[in-house]
Amino acid sequence: MKRVLYVMLIVRCLAVSSFGQANGNAQEGKRLFMKHNCYYCHGTSGQGGRDGARIAQTALNLQGLTRYVRQPAGSMPAFTEKILSDRELTDIYAYLKSLPAAKAPKDIPLLNDIGTSK
């Protein structure tokens, strides 16, 4: 039993400290993304909008994302560990990375039409 607990502790520590690795739970990340209202500014698909950048398929690594959430620039408020733990951010990061990439505008007829019309 002691051995099992020891292994679990190591796994947990690795998960928390392994910035740069997306080893979070994407499904849990989606739940947290919605629960903590990240979608207010970034949209439910992370597509971005007037008040927040696109974060679906973010180009940041986990460390970069965490740093930004803790010390954001612009109008985003800081989300400290009291609100979102590093573990939870890891799950959110996994969710953002799991979101599908957008199609090219030329492959979406309405956008292609806008892009090619005068």
Add this chain to the structure above:
Amino acid sequence: MPSSKKGSINRRRFLKGAAAGAAALVGPGVGPGVGPAVAAEPAAAAAQAPQARVVTPLPGPGLVAAETSPPPPRADVYTTDRPGSDFMLDVIKSLGFDYVAANPGSTFRALHESIINYGGNKAPELLTCCHEESSVAMAHGYAKIEGKPMMIMAHGTVGLQHASMAIYNAYADRVPVYIVIGNIADGAWRRSDVEWTHAVQDPAAMVRDYTKWDDSPISLRQFAESVVRAYKIATTPPMGPVVMVADGILQEEPVSEEDRRRLHIPKLSQTTPPAGDAAAVGEIAKILVAAENPLIVAARSARTPKGLQLLVELAELLQAPVMDRRQRMNFPTRHPLYGSGNLASADVVLGLEVPDFWNVTHEQTPLNRMGMEIRPLTKQGAKLITISSMDLLMKSNYQDFGQYSEADIAVAADAEATLPSLIEACKRLITPDRKRIFEQRAARYAEVAKRIHEQDLQQAAWGWDSSPITTARMSAELWNVIKNDDWSLVSDVVFQSWWPTRLWNFTKHYQFIGGHGAYGIGYGAPAAVGAALANRKYGRLTLNIQSDGDLNYAPSVLWTAVHHHIPLLSIMHNNRAYHQERMFVADMAARAQRDVTRVDIGNAITDPNIDYATMAKAYGMFSVGPIENPAELGPALKKAIEVVKRGEPALVDVVSQPR
């Protein structure tokens, strides 16, 4: 017109007679069921007691006697052929109003009657509104399309109170709205407690902080002069709402033929808009022509179609990019100079009718509201120039004038009126060398504009199949069904991440009219109806991307649109929240390091979700929705547009992303 047998009878005599008549009714002879409670509130009584059997009251002996006996000798009959309100209407008609919007009110009942009977309900035609805020906001939207004011009528007390937020919006947006309010100034003429509670010493006082002018004339002669003066003031830039008080006695008391002959309606002599003085314009031209990277910022620059043409001419002449603050249709959205410049590289910034010029040229950190860090967005030494009629109309109490701007040259003048002389002054100074440099930067800006457009398309693709539907998809679907029509978007784009102006091809002045003015929510739906009314005679397809929170203030304007056959397509941007406020509260919770998951409380419009399609149907409007599947949106829009093209309004409820 037939004349009364008794001729004019003044109201004091009438009241005396009425009192005698009433005395005959009230007393031991009054029978059951004649009391005011039953007579006045049958609907309320029925609503409270749905099970009660409806009984038609029998007339009592008193009522029978009153109706069958000869009238008492002192009971005068109050009739007149020529109430003062007829003359008031003559004055109003002389100004060319097409419409008057009103929720009915007893303090302007005589004017109301004159409009529909004496005036034949034409020019102006009465529009039935269910809220005075709707009346004013309709006039606000109408004026921005038609270029002239609509009249509205309201009670001097409760009606003006209802109207006040919409008046503030129009004031902050510098739009003329012509407000006529009723009031019975003399207490001796008030009939009841209602007329006392609806009377006020100085009716316009409550909105004087955010109107351009008002008057309370006590004679018809003065009324005529003030009504014409008020129109002139309202429509001279900087424009704004005006209030005219139509006194109840002046409206209702008769005017003899002799007096009418003596009354004069002054001719409207429009004041020309104030243009910048020649010396300042010459100096600005020198700076602009010598600049390496001039940037034009336009907010309410184009008052008319001519204003748009002039701005294009100036921008192309200098090959200077235009940053559009989207408060009017200032500049074509697919022009290579649209949005292709930036403040950081500009050595000259020319602001045209920009009410928040300081905010355009600076940013402040949101860290601490008490001591914000301020950073200019322009480079050191950049020249700041403003041409704005805002400088000619500022009041102290309501602070819509914004932060003080340290401009190098500030011209207190109407930008559109100043542009012709500025263009000419620039032309005189442009040498072949300068022209060559301008052409070089034109190519650079064209590349930037192309890149921005491509980026917008790429961004629009993200979340394309999402539900709730993205505002980018909503805008693209809408564009697809209107692009071949003569269309006019009459709602703001700020709550949809500006997608329409990023994706659509705006070229004409009436294709966009900006937004609220003061962000007084509740403007959107009625302003769209007013703008659609103005567009109707031109056969334009009018579009309104309608925020859900906004519609809920006074949704009854949907009925007004149906009742008056005003073709308008409203597409609900139904994000089921007061979303801006929700973000603010989330911001506060995060700062306080408290629970951010609770901020829907007081902000979300859910549980139950509002069914806007059913709401529209209740007002008699064709509707579709709620639409959650993006694939269903295009077909729904097509169906709704067919209805609008037949001359009726329609609504499509789209469950959408927050922004």
